Amino acid sequence: MKKLLATLTLGLSLLIGGAAIAQTPAAPAASEAVATASAPATAAMAEAKPADAAAPAVAPAAAAPAEAAAAPAPVPNKGDTSWMMVSTLLVILMTVPGLALFYGGLVRSKNMLSVLMQVMVTFSMIVVLWFVYGYSLAFTEGNAFFGGFDRLFMKGIWDNAAGTFANAATFSKGVVIPEIVFAAFQATFAGITGALIVGAFAERMKFSAVLMFMVLWFTFSYAPIAHMVWFWMGPDAYGAKDVVDAMNAKAGYIWQSGALDFAGGTVVHINAAVAGLVGAYMVGKRIGYGKESMAPHSLTLTMVGASLLWVGWFGFNAGSALEANGFAALAFINTFGATAAAVLAWCIGEALMKGKASMLGAASGCVAGLVAITPAAGNVGIGGALIIGFLSGFAGLWGVNGLKKLLGADDSLDVFGVHGVCGILGAILTGVFNSPALGGPGYVADWVTATMVTQADYSIAAQVWIQTKAVLTTVIWSGVVSFVAYKIVDLTIGLRVSEEAEREGLDVTSHGETAYGR
16 A cells, blocks of 8 residues: 555656646637537537636636726526526435435445435535635635635625625636526535545445545545636636736646546546545455345335436536536437446446346446546537447446456445546547547637637547546545545544444444334
8 A cells, every 4th residue: 555655646746747748728728628619609618617617707807808897797697597506406416315325225234324324414514615615725716736715615705785696607708607506516516526435435434434534535635626627717817818828827737738527527536436446445345345245235226316316417417517508408418318328338238248137237337327428528429428328338347347356445336446437438538529520519729719629620639648647637636635534534533443333234333223124
């Protein structure tokens, strides 16, 4: 493990130190805001990186010419605002009850409530931390890795005396939504990311240790990676050619590189998967792992959970467009098609491997497709989405079988096998299928004029390399932070419950109740 930490640390230092040679688009680092519109008027709802709605977006025209400053302030559209509120509710549905039931059905009955508790309380705690300081660290101007403190306790997000609300930018010039809605939407992303990690160390970690780890990891991994990937100054900040470099320099490190992440392939899935894998190693294997049966106790609940995840994911992906427009619709249909393709692929692969397809496989394929299409949702065409989904079904099946054996970790509910493998696959293939030559929308090459990259100028190889560097940065950053966070928890309160408590089940020993009558 010491060698692993040393390797991760060295890799992180090399990546950060190499920032100067990372590709920085000549056009406003918007290349990352990619999944934009073919219609310049929409200035790219682009990669729907929820990032652009940061506090700086409250005054999006700050660096614009004087004549622009004289223009009337944009007013949020009620349709956009309503859509974002509905999307926020859908992401909450993904977590509680969706993810909770999906995970709960996969564990043994004696640990059912412990998983429900860990998911629900982790989600709730991170939402509170988000409103206290997380939003500010992720979505206000600071440096390339961390935001500032302008929005601590949501300061300045609305004026209670005047009854006015700050606005956040979208991906179209002159289009805004209430910042308070954007902050709430992003809170659900932060909450579910922490909850995803729970599946990796399910059935043996102390409840108090789970919560302490989540505070540390959220603060030093989720918030900075969200800032690196999604923070920028918003389209209206690019009012003239002479401000482009200055605006680009204020964006997050990964955004500046031109990486595309529509709804959280790096920020959510890879970030959580790496934290889960490190946890699986550091907490250790479950007692009896590989010797005793640890089959899911209720595939019925798992199927219900997977279905709720699929429904809620439309808010996760389509909501990341930040507007109720064509790109939201593109993300919507891509989420629909890719997931269906992944379910079929997983079932086909399972039938070929084992002679029959299973309900567990179909549910797992559903999640694999949802994960893989997340970074690509509004960044690829419908054909590209189907291919990504189909490939993710096979990739996820390999991740929970072949790769899991190679890694030798007891990743209880296959967080890395599904979210890590399929998140990486989706992030890299986004660079392929974003290409206009393959039916993708391309990205905004010039945010001043909202001009899209041309088919001739789009380099699949270059974009795939940019995507790969974003993945590596996320893996190393999350890996190092996770190792340190688990170590701190282990040295203070301990990571694991006693052998006796683990054998009896965490429902009774940690929470004093049972999911089912005895």
